[in-house]
Amino acid sequence: MAFSPRTWILLALLLLLAAVPPVADYFGQPFYLDLLRRVMIFAIAAVSLNLILGYGGMVSFGHAAYLGIGAYAVGILAHYGINNGWLQWSLAIVASALVAAAIGSISARTSGIYFIMITLAFTQMLYYLGISLEEYGGDDGMQLKVRSQFSGLIDLNDASAFYYLVLAILAAFLYLSRRLVNSRFGLVLQAARSNEARTRAIGFSPYPYRLAAFIISGAMCGVAGALLVNHTAYLTPEFMNWTRSGELMFMVILGGIATTSGPLLGAAALLLLEDVLQGWSVLPKWLHEHWQLYLGVILVLVVLFARRGLASLLPGNEHHD
Amino acid sequence: MTDFLLKTSHLSKTFGSLLATDRVNFEVREGETHAVIGPNGAGKTTFIKQISGELRPDAGTIHFAGEDITTLPAPRRSRKGLARSFQITSIYRDFSALDNVALAVQAHAGHSFRFWRPAREDLSLTRPARQVLEKVDLEKRADILAANLAHGEQRQLEIAMALATQPRLLLLDEPVAGMGTEESQRMIELLATLKGEKTMVLVEHDMDAVFTLADRISVLVYGRIIATGTPAQIRANPQVRAAYLGEDA
Known part of the structure; x- marks a missing residue:
C-alpha cells in the first residue's frame, strides 16, 4: 500500500513530535514538553470525537463527559490508595464505554439538533454530579497525589517518558481510527452519515453501527481523560464543562472533519495559538490583554478561508488515502 | 395466492383529511413488469413508500413472497429482496x-x-x-x-x-424523471434488459417508458386504483381516458 502525501506529512509530524524532548532538554525549555503533551492529549480526545462527528455525522456536544469519566476513574481509585495504572486505566475505559452506551442508546436514535441537545444535557448532568461529589473535592476538585503506576514499566513522573507514552497512544489511536473508518464498519458509518434513507433502502439498520461507534469513541476519549488527570495531577469537574466539549468540537472542525490528521492539526492550532497569544512576552501588550478576541478573529479567518479545515490545505485527497 | 410476489390488501393511508391511499388491492406477479401510473398527486409515491417500508400504512396488509411484511422496517424488507430507486436521485454523493x-x-x-x-x-x-x-x-x-x-x-x-x-422485486420510482430524451432512451433500454429477469414495479409519468416496458398497468387516481390491465386494455378503458390519458391529449 503506497502512502499518500497526506500520510507522509502526518508521519513527519509525529516524528517531529518525537524529536521534541531531546531538543527541549538541550535548550533547557521543559515548558514546551508540557505544552505539547497537553496538545497531544487533546488530540487523542479529538481523534475519538472525529470518529463520530466527522465520519458518523453525529454532532456530540458532550464529549468532555468521557474526559471527565476517564479522569475521575483514575482520581477516585487514587483517592482510595489504589495507584495501579492498569486497574485505573481499565476502569477509565470500561466506565467511559458504559456511560457512552447509556447516552448513545438514547441519543443515537435521534439526529440533528436533538442529538446535540441530548449529548449536551447528559454531560451537564455529569458535570453537576462531579460538583456535588464533596468526597472528591466538589467543584474545587482534588489533587492527584500519586500518578498512575505501571508496575515500574514506565514512570509518569518522568516528563519525557510520559510524553512518549502520550505520543505512542496518539499514534496508535490515529492508526486505529484509520483502520476503523476504512473497514466495513467504517463504511456503513459513513454511508449512514451521507444518506440515511439510501442506507436503509439497501438493507442497513444504521442504529447499531452508530451506537457501536459512539461507544468506541467514548472509550477512546476515556483514555484521554486518564492521561489528562495524570498530566495536570489535578482532578476537577471542569474537565466536563460544556465549554470543554465545545473546544473539542472546534478542534475537530478547525482541523478538518473526517480527515485522519485533522484532529491533531486542530488541537495543535487551537492550543498553540492560545498559548502564543496569551503568554509570549515579545508580542505587544494589547495582544495579551484581549487575546481571546484575537484568537476568535484568527479562528474565524481559518474557518472562512479553509472551509474544510486545516487538513484541506495539505496536498492530496483524503478519499484516496 | 402464491402466484403473486407482492400483494397489498385494503392498503390505506391518510395524511390529515387527505386519503392518500384508499383501500388499495394491488398484485404483482412473479416476473412481470407492472407499471403504476396516475396524475400528479394521485398518491403514487406514498403507495411505493408503504411497500418499501418507509411509511407505515394505517390499515391493510402487504404480503411479499407469501409473507406478511406490513410492519417490517425498510432495512429488513431490503434483506428479504425488495429493492427500490427513488424519485429524487438518492446515492452516496x-x-x-x-x-x-x-x-x-x-x-x-x-x-x-x-x-x-x-x-x-x-x-x-x-x-x-x-x-x-x-x-x-x-x-x-x-x-x-x-x-x-x-x-x-x-x-x-x-x-x-x-x-x-x-432483489426479487425492483421498485422503481420515476426512473426517467428529469432526463433528456437520449438519457431516458438509454434508461428504458437498460430496464428492458432487466425485463423478465427481474420482477419490477414501475411508477412513471413517462408514457413512452410505461408502454414500452409494462406487461400490466394499474391506474391510480386520488389514492384508488381505478383500473388494472394490459397496456392495450388500459389504452381502451374509457374511465382511464377520462381520468388520466385524456388530460395529456
Whole structure:
C-alpha cells in the first residue's frame, strides 16, 4: 500500500513530535514538553470525537463527559490508595464505554439538533454530579497525589517518558481510527452519515453501527481523560464543562472533519495559538490583554478561508488515502 | 395466492383529511413488469413508500413472497429482496460509483461489525460490484465520485445499487424523471434488459417508458386504483381516458 502525501506529512509530524524532548532538554525549555503533551492529549480526545462527528455525522456536544469519566476513574481509585495504572486505566475505559452506551442508546436514535441537545444535557448532568461529589473535592476538585503506576514499566513522573507514552497512544489511536473508518464498519458509518434513507433502502439498520461507534469513541476519549488527570495531577469537574466539549468540537472542525490528521492539526492550532497569544512576552501588550478576541478573529479567518479545515490545505485527497 | 410476489390488501393511508391511499388491492406477479401510473398527486409515491417500508400504512396488509411484511422496517424488507430507486436521485454523493454499489453488496453480505480489514480491498465486495456496474454500463466510471457523474449516470448508478442487493422485486420510482430524451432512451433500454429477469414495479409519468416496458398497468387516481390491465386494455378503458390519458391529449 503506497502512502499518500497526506500520510507522509502526518508521519513527519509525529516524528517531529518525537524529536521534541531531546531538543527541549538541550535548550533547557521543559515548558514546551508540557505544552505539547497537553496538545497531544487533546488530540487523542479529538481523534475519538472525529470518529463520530466527522465520519458518523453525529454532532456530540458532550464529549468532555468521557474526559471527565476517564479522569475521575483514575482520581477516585487514587483517592482510595489504589495507584495501579492498569486497574485505573481499565476502569477509565470500561466506565467511559458504559456511560457512552447509556447516552448513545438514547441519543443515537435521534439526529440533528436533538442529538446535540441530548449529548449536551447528559454531560451537564455529569458535570453537576462531579460538583456535588464533596468526597472528591466538589467543584474545587482534588489533587492527584500519586500518578498512575505501571508496575515500574514506565514512570509518569518522568516528563519525557510520559510524553512518549502520550505520543505512542496518539499514534496508535490515529492508526486505529484509520483502520476503523476504512473497514466495513467504517463504511456503513459513513454511508449512514451521507444518506440515511439510501442506507436503509439497501438493507442497513444504521442504529447499531452508530451506537457501536459512539461507544468506541467514548472509550477512546476515556483514555484521554486518564492521561489528562495524570498530566495536570489535578482532578476537577471542569474537565466536563460544556465549554470543554465545545473546544473539542472546534478542534475537530478547525482541523478538518473526517480527515485522519485533522484532529491533531486542530488541537495543535487551537492550543498553540492560545498559548502564543496569551503568554509570549515579545508580542505587544494589547495582544495579551484581549487575546481571546484575537484568537476568535484568527479562528474565524481559518474557518472562512479553509472551509474544510486545516487538513484541506495539505496536498492530496483524503478519499484516496 | 402464491402466484403473486407482492400483494397489498385494503392498503390505506391518510395524511390529515387527505386519503392518500384508499383501500388499495394491488398484485404483482412473479416476473412481470407492472407499471403504476396516475396524475400528479394521485398518491403514487406514498403507495411505493408503504411497500418499501418507509411509511407505515394505517390499515391493510402487504404480503411479499407469501409473507406478511406490513410492519417490517425498510432495512429488513431490503434483506428479504425488495429493492427500490427513488424519485429524487438518492446515492452516496461523496463516495465513488464503485463504493456506492459495493456498499449495497456489503449490506447483503452478513453483518458489518468488521472493524479491521479495508473494505475497499475486499474482492468479495468489489468484484460483484464491478459486475453490476458493467451491467448498467458504468464500469468505466467506477472510480468517479458519484457527485461528479452526469444526471443520467447517477440514475443508472441507483439502478446498479438496487441490483447489487440481488432483489426479487425492483421498485422503481420515476426512473426517467428529469432526463433528456437520449438519457431516458438509454434508461428504458437498460430496464428492458432487466425485463423478465427481474420482477419490477414501475411508477412513471413517462408514457413512452410505461408502454414500452409494462406487461400490466394499474391506474391510480386520488389514492384508488381505478383500473388494472394490459397496456392495450388500459389504452381502451374509457374511465382511464377520462381520468388520466385524456388530460395529456
